[in-house]
Amino acid sequence: MTILLSTLNARYTHASLGLRYLLANMGPLTAQTSIHEFVIGAKTTDLVERLLAHQPRIVGFGVYIWNVEETTRVVAMLKRVAPEVTVILGGPEVSYETAGQEIVKLADYVVTGWGDVTFPKLCGEILAGPKPLMKVHAGVQPPMAEIALPYSLYSDDDIAHRTLYVEASRGCPFKCEFCLSSLDKTAWPFPLDAFLAEMESLHARGARLFKFVDRTFNLNVKTSLRIMQFFLDKLEAAPNDPVYAHFELVPDHLPDALKESIAKFPPGALQFEIGIQSFNPEVQALVSRRQDNAKAADNIRWLCEQSQTHLHVDLIAGLPGEDVASFARGFDQLVKLGAQEIQFGILKRLRGTPIIRHTEPFGMVYDPYPPYTVLATNRIDFATMQRLVRFARYWDLVANSGRFANTTRALLLDAPFDNFMAFSDWIYTRTDATHRIALEKLAKLVQEWLELRGMARADATALVASDYAGKVDAHTHKPVVAQGVAVAPARQVRHLAA
Numbered sequence: 001m002t003i004l005l006s007t008l009n010a011r012y013t014h015a016s017l018g019l020r021y022l023l024a025n026m027g028p029l030t031a032q033t034s035i036h037e038f039v040i041g042a043k044t045t046d047l048v049e050r051l052l053a054h055q056p057r058i059v060g061f062g063v064y065i066w067n068v069e070e071t072t073r074v075v076a077m078l079k080r081v082a083p084e085v086t087v088i089l090g091g092p093e094v095s096y097e098t099a100g101q102e103i104v105k106l107a108d109y110v111v112t113g114w115g116d117v118t119f120p121k122l123c124g125e126i127l128a129g130p131k132p133l134m135k136v137h138a139g140v141q142p143p144m145a146e147i148a149l150p151y152s153l154y155s156d157d158d159i160a161h162r163t164l165y166v167e168a169s170r171g172c173p174f175k176c177e178f179c180l181s182s183l184d185k186t187a188w189p190f191p192l193d194a195f196l197a198e199m200e201s202l203h204a205r206g207a208r209l210f211k212f213v214d215r216t217f218n219l220n221v222k223t224s225l226r227i228m229q230f231f232l233d234k235l236e237a238a239p240n241d242p243v244y245a246h247f248e249l250v251p252d253h254l255p256d257a258l259k260e261s262i263a264k265f266p267p268g269a270l271q272f273e274i275g276i277q278s279f280n281p282e283v284q285a286l287v288s289r290r291q292d293n294a295k296a297a298d299n300i301r302w303l304c305e306q307s308q309t310h311l312h313v314d315l316i317a318g319l320p321g322e323d324v325a326s327f328a329r330g331f332d333q334l335v336k337l338g339a340q341e342i343q344f345g346i347l348k349r350l351r352g353t354p355i356i357r358h359t360e361p362f363g364m365v366y367d368p369y370p371p372y373t374v375l376a377t378n379r380i381d382f383a384t385m386q387r388l389v390r391f392a393r394y395w396d397l398v399a400n401s402g403r404f405a406n407t408t409r410a411l412l413l414d415a416p417f418d419n420f421m422a423f424s425d426w427i428y429t430r431t432d433a434t435h436r437i438a439l440e441k442l443a444k445l446v447q448e449w450l451e452l453r454g455m456a457r458a459d460a461t462a463l464v465a466s467d468y469a470g471k472v473d474a475h476t477h478k479p480v481v482a483q484g485v486a487v488a489p490a491r492q493v494r495h496l497a498a
């Protein structure tokens with residue numbers, strides 16, 4: 001095979017949409033191009049050996065924040081053992097601040113931004129010779145209708161076992177300074193009929209889990225309604241073989257027509273990811289995030305109370321101007337609104353994002369290595385930031401996992417942030433670990449904490465048992481959930497685990 005398209009995915013279940021777009025747009029080079037996906041954690045020598053077994057002339061790597069370190073090692077080894085192979089890099093991690101990056105020095109070429117047209121063109125020039133002299137090629141953005149859609153390249157195996165990423169649009173019109181999409185300045189929709197025809201054929205082939213990567217799914221309500229109706233029709237036609245869709249929403253834009261459509265979805269069919277990031281208006285202004293907080297809160301409350309949607313709401317700690325107290329207020333507000341999952345992330349300084357302008361005025365100190373997490377600000381010192389990092393980890397284990405639904409309420413009471421921070425500090429001193437805590441051990445620790453906080457032993461035991469009685473299924477190694485406790489529908493569980 002002449003051209004290999006490769007990347008290291010974060011998990012096996014994540015099928016790379018980017019590589020499939022490239023393959024779909026290779027034109028006359030399609031027959032000589034193939035995709036080779038790996039998962040981070042693989043042995044570098046194995047990976048290089050597998051790629052070279054195809055005797056490629058060109059290898060294109062998709063480089064992302066989660067794989068840049070490993071991909072750098074792969075490229076270094078590949079160029080040592082097979083210097084004649086041309087390496088082309090693409091992806092967000094090499095699209096900005098390319099100069100000085102180790103992986104860029106090792107590679108032959110870089111395509112920044114959109115690769116759909118520029119990557120095949122560059123491959124054609126390399127194969128025809130003479131090789132282009134310029135190393136960095138700015139990706140050309142074609143009209144959306146000219147981009148070949150990649151969905152037929154999801155194999156039957158992908159459909160059966162992996163999350164299918166799809167996009168009805170690219171880009172975002174908002175300008176949140178911590179986000180790479182802020183550089184897009186607008187959103188570009190794919191022609192809707194053609195897109196829905198592809199979804200139809202994926203569905204006919206057995207696809208039931210659709211994860212939309214559109215940054216602002218609800219921007220154009222007419223389009224959102226048609227896409228929602230597509231899924232509602234499928235649900236109505238085959239209620240016993242339901243579809244499941246995941247969308248990212250902007251929180252302060254939920255017109256009545258959209259609400260009506262959302263309210264028709266049964267439980268387990270819809271998940272929304274909603275970025276709140278911060279409820280602090282001063283912080284929002286500093287990072288150019290336009291958000292009507294009152295409307296956003298109303299919409300989240302409506303979704304929690306009036307729809308059967310699973311809500312995953314994002315907050316970011318460590319933004320410029322945010323201290324622990326203001327972050328805690330936002331966190332408490334979200335808990336009270338009732339979102340099922342609060343994803344509490346720590347700010348990352350993504351390459352190319354304009355948040356860099358706040359580095360000096362707000363004393364922002366970032367880890368120089370991926371994922372470039374903020375280590376300290378002038379409002380949150382390093383030690384406190386580490387407490388927040390641990391809070392986020394334990395929050396995932398206890399609250400977001402859904403394994404301690406009843407117990408979490410007792411942990412949080414009327415001061416969710418402060419109470420969970422106290423629990424987080426205590427459990428860290430008891431375990432000295434944030435990973436590899438066996439579920440049974442975690443359940444015992446949660447119970448011990450409740451007793452330390454004054455709950456009678458019998459009550460604490462009963463409460464933890466109401467979620468999970470410390471029993472682990474011998475086959476699945478998953479907790480045995482006590483009778484009567486609501487669990488997410490199977491399809492949703494599968495999705496959430498992806």
Ligand code: SF4
Binds near residue numbers: 175179250
């Ligand atoms: S955070 Fe969301 S709304 Fe803001 S620029 Fe990024 S994608 Fe757009």
